[in-house]
Amino acid sequence: MRIHALELEAFGPFPDRVALDLDALSAxxxxxxxxxTGAGKTTLLDAICFGLYGRVPGARNDAQALRSQFADPAARTAVTxxxxxxxxxxxxxxxxxxxxPAKRGGGTTLQRASxxxxxxxxxxxxxxxxxxxxxxxxxYDAVGLSAEQFTKIIMLPQGDFAAFLRADPQEREPILERLFGTERFATAARELGAAATRARGRIDNVSQERLRLIAQAAELAAAAGPVPPDMGERAPENPSAAAVDAALSVALTVAREDDETAxxxxxxxxxxxxxxxxGAEAIAERLRLRERVDRAG
Structure with missing residues (x-):
């Protein structure tokens, strides 16, 4: 943000129009x-705050105090x-x-803020x-700061800088985030956190499926025959694909061996x-031969 020009009329101690070319001053x-003291230095800063946000810092934020007491009654109070x-x-x-001053009937009337x-x-x-x-x-959209934040870090009142430094981190954090544009990092952190949560959910689902396969492999191995000692060990909470392959391999080996035995x-x-x-046929043949021999004798 850069302020290029400031104009004020009947504002604070300035009864007449004052125009400042800040680009020329900052050349x-x-x-x-x-x-x-009393020359109007603070009023110039107040005018910037008022022009942007419609208010000035602290107790000076009083409409009666904003209008110059030295201005012509008909002069318009404004800041640009x-x-x-x-x-x-x-x-x-x-x-x-x-x-x-009222335009009709004398007296005064309230000029509304605009x-x-x-x-x-x-x-x-x-x-x-x-x-x-x-x-x-x-x-607010252009500057990226609220009136309160602007007066705390841009137009910081005298003596308030130390208070800002001593403020609670939770109070300073949103101000500094907007000042240095770090909201995108917070957004990225939130998105990455959500993605990590979804990934952990998918990992948990895969782990549960792997545990189910390992349990089925152990049941198949137990039904096929004696279970190897390592099959009786409790599966890890998050088994790897290799652990599932090993359990299935053992179960298949036990089943294959049992099938070969059968x-x-x-x-x-x-x-x-x-x-x-x-043997029965040989005995029967001998009996038939003996019968033929007996008949022949």
Whole structure:
């Protein structure tokens, strides 16, 4: 943000119009506002705050105190601030509420507070807001600070800087985040945290599925035959894919060995049956031969 120009009329100790070209004053880099007590140094800073936010810091935020007591009764009290922020140039004009001479019947009447804002487009000023609420919203979006934050870190009142440094970290954090534009890092941290939570959920689901497979492998191995000692060990809380593969491999090995044993037993039983059949046939043949011999004798 950069303030280019300041105009004030019937504001504070200045009864007449005062215009400051801050670009010209800052041509050498920095400039100093100096003068005796009561000359209006603080009023210039108050005018900047009032022009932007419609208020000034501390107890001075009083409409009666904002209007110059030395101004002509018919003079209009107003402040105009021209500034640039986020690549755009703005002009905002504000007027506080104050008593002015009535146009009819004598006496005074209340001049209501007002605000207007223009944006420079193609080197022309285009009106963008005519209510105080609209102007405040645009200024906040452009500057990135509320009135309270602006007066704490930009227009810091005398003696308040130490109080800001001693403030609670939770109070300073949002101000410094907006000042240095670190909200994007907080947003990224929140998004990464949410992604990590989702990833942990998926990992938990995979772990549960792996534990189920390991338990099924142990049941299959137990049903097939004696369980190897390492199958009886409790599976880790978050088993790896390798652990699942190992459990399934053991279960398959046990099942395969049991199947091979069953097949061997079946083959042996079949062989015994063939041998018994062959023995029976040999005995029957001997009996038939003996009968033929007996008949021949």
């Amino acid at each position: 050498d880099g920095v400039f100093l506002i100096a003068g005796p 601030v021209e500034f640039s922020a986020r690549g755009r140039r703005y002009r905002v004009e504000r007027s506080p509420a104050y008593e002015r 605000a207007q804002l223009w944006v420079c487009e193609d080197e022309q000023w285009a009106g963008r807001a005519r209510t105080m609420a609209e102007v405040s919203d645009i200024v 097949q061997a037993s079946a083959r042996l039983a079949a062989a015994d049956e063939d041998a018994a059949r062959a």
